[in-house]
Amino acid sequence: MLNDTARLIRALLMLTMSCFIVISGISQVNYESYILTPAPPLSPVINGPKVYAARANSPITYRIPATGERPILFSATNLPAGITLDVNTGIITGSIPQEGEYICHLTAANKKGKYKRDLKFVIGNTLALTPPMGWNSWYIHYDRVSDPIMRDAADQMIESGMADYGYQYVNIDDCWAVKVNSDDPIIGGKTRKPDGTILTNKRFPNMSAMTKYIHSKGLKAGIYTSPGPSTCAGYTGSYQHEALDAQTIANWGFDFLKYDWCSYGRYAGERKRKDFMLPYQIMWKELQKQPRDIVMNLCQYGFDSVWQWGATVGNSWRTTGDLGVERGDDLPGFYHVGFKNAEHWKYGGPGGWNDPDYILIGWVGSAHTMGEGVYTSLTPDEQYSYMSMWSLMSAPLIFSGDMSKLDKFTLNVLCNSEVIEVDQDPLGKQARIVRKTDKDFILAKEMEDGSLAVGLFNLQKSESPVAVSWEELDITGKRRVRDLWRQKDLNKTNHSFTANAPPHGVMMIRLAKK
Structure with a gap:
């Protein structure tokens, strides 16, 4: 989609941006000096x-x-x-x-x-045996999303190298349909055809052509709707049109559906478990009838302990509210969302995953104003903690920043093969909470090969040692220690491991028998 001149201009911008990022016009941070992930070898x-x-x-x-x-x-x-x-x-x-x-x-x-x-x-009948990986339009494009933006995101997933690490879904969020009761000539108009088929707004003239383009790259396409009559942003929802919408989504060629609670609340009856399950049961049943596989993500913010029943009606489920509006305190918001999601570690596994929301680093827009993107205020160390926690929790790795402004540091966070391997491990176990205090947080995840992936998170404002004993990890004997971010072996140890972790930072390791 981009010509050679555009690619050259973009490359020069990214080169400049990757060296010094201005945050809020106050300070400059040399992000390249914080890069931990080694460059991949030239051999395959x-x-x-x-x-x-x-x-x-x-x-x-x-x-x-x-x-x-x-x-x-x-x-x-x-x-x-x-x-x-x-x-x-x-x-x-x-x-x-x-x-x-x-x-x-x-x-x-x-x-x-x-x-x-x-x-x-x-x-067989179970999809998503590992957590989905990809990109979603919401936190950067909001109601500005369009067909060209989605095609460009697919291009960038290839050109940036993200696809070389397993990112594959290119997902539209809200605002592709017709906005209800809008007279805007671009996004307003009739919401459905006479036969009930849902209509797109003029920013999406041909969904089938768009998904065909995404598929031509070897990638997958995702879409969004709501069980209510309107979506969270006020666009057409699927209420009382579930069967036809499922068929339309499949005919268009989509591989993923985010199904967002939004306006359905007024139809939720007594708000008992059966009422929370019902809209997802209906759409899930309709998706099973389609001739193509469509992974379904439940977005209903953790209502009625969805982690206890989500796997019966979908492949992943949001466990909390939107991370983009989560307000931090001494710790950034992703920590608080992560703490809540980590509590449900027994419920995630192959085919059904706890979803703590998207990865919001790089250039992201304010969820409060639906504004244009600005560079993340998270420190480099906080970003490593973010990606480490999501990978240990076997969370879907869905980036929702600006694909056209991927700098070297952001790609180093998103594209560490050994960190991603923890998330994508076929055993599919979510990390358990080993310890949580006001000073530190430790997660441990069992891996298919018998090793243990461990995250030692420093919750303090200054660099501090974080230690974990073999007794806490329920292991014995000498272990080889691998630093996953730096991709290098450390000393073998018999009884415990201690690391100096930066403020709000992490040491992510893998322990294997000698």
Whole structure:
């Protein structure tokens, strides 16, 4: 979508921006000096999830996430019948007719080397066996979102390298439909066709063409609506049109639906559990009838302990209110949302994930004013804590900042392969709370290979040591310690681990048997 001149201008802007970011016009921070993630090797490395879920005969689009010097040639052995691999792009397409588990062997090769890794296809009735990864338009574009913005986001997911680490969903949030009772010539007008089919506003002239463009990149497309008659921003909702809207969304080619409570509250009856479940049960049932897989995200802010029942009607569920309006105190708002989400660690797992909301770093807009983007006020160390906590909690990794202004520091936070590996671990266990005091917070997550990922968070305003014992972690014996952000091994240790963590910062490690 961008011509060569535009790309050159953008690259120069990003180079300048990545060195010095002005925050609120007060100070300059050299963010490059805070970068911890090592540059990937020139030889290929395959990243992202090790498992892909789909239903039998549903269309599959999967771009193998791989870093390394381009061009990279891809190959695969033992691919199940019905799917093919484009050796130049690494995009797998097709459909698999028979339920079952299929392990194929992937290879990525360039002039610098070769990398091999297995990918398991699980064909059945459960989607999202690892937390979804991608981007959402809300916290940067709000009611300004448009077809060109979505296409550009897909371009940037490829060009920035985010797709090489497993980010794949490009999701429209609110404001794509027609605004109810609006006479604005762009966003107003008739809300539905005579047969009830939902209409888009003029910023989205052809949804099918847009999703086709996103799919051509090997990415997936997401959309948003509400079970009420109107969305949170006042656009057309799905109330009493659930079956037709599910069919329309599938026909347009979408792979993900965020279903936001919004105006449904007035129809929620006695507000007992059955009333909170009902709108999601209805849409979930309709999505199952469609000929393509659509992952469903429940956005209802944790009502009625949704973590206890969300997995019966969806693939992820928001556990709190919007993070964008969460007010911090001595700690930034993401900490408070994370503390609440972490309490529900027993309920998340493959096919159904606790969702603490989006990753709001880089350039983001105010949720209070729906304004244009400004650079995050979070310190570099707070941003590392944010990404560490979300990964340990097996949260969906959905970035919602400006894809056109991705600087080197923001990408270093979003694209650390070893941190993402913790989030995408196939075992799918959410980290448990080991300790929470007014000074520190410790999470520990069991991994498929028997290792333990641990986050040691310093809640104080100054650098402080944070320690954890093997007794607290319920492990014994000598352990190899891996610093995940710096991607380097530390000394082996027998009984405990201590790290000096920066203010509001984190030490994220992985403990493996020697």
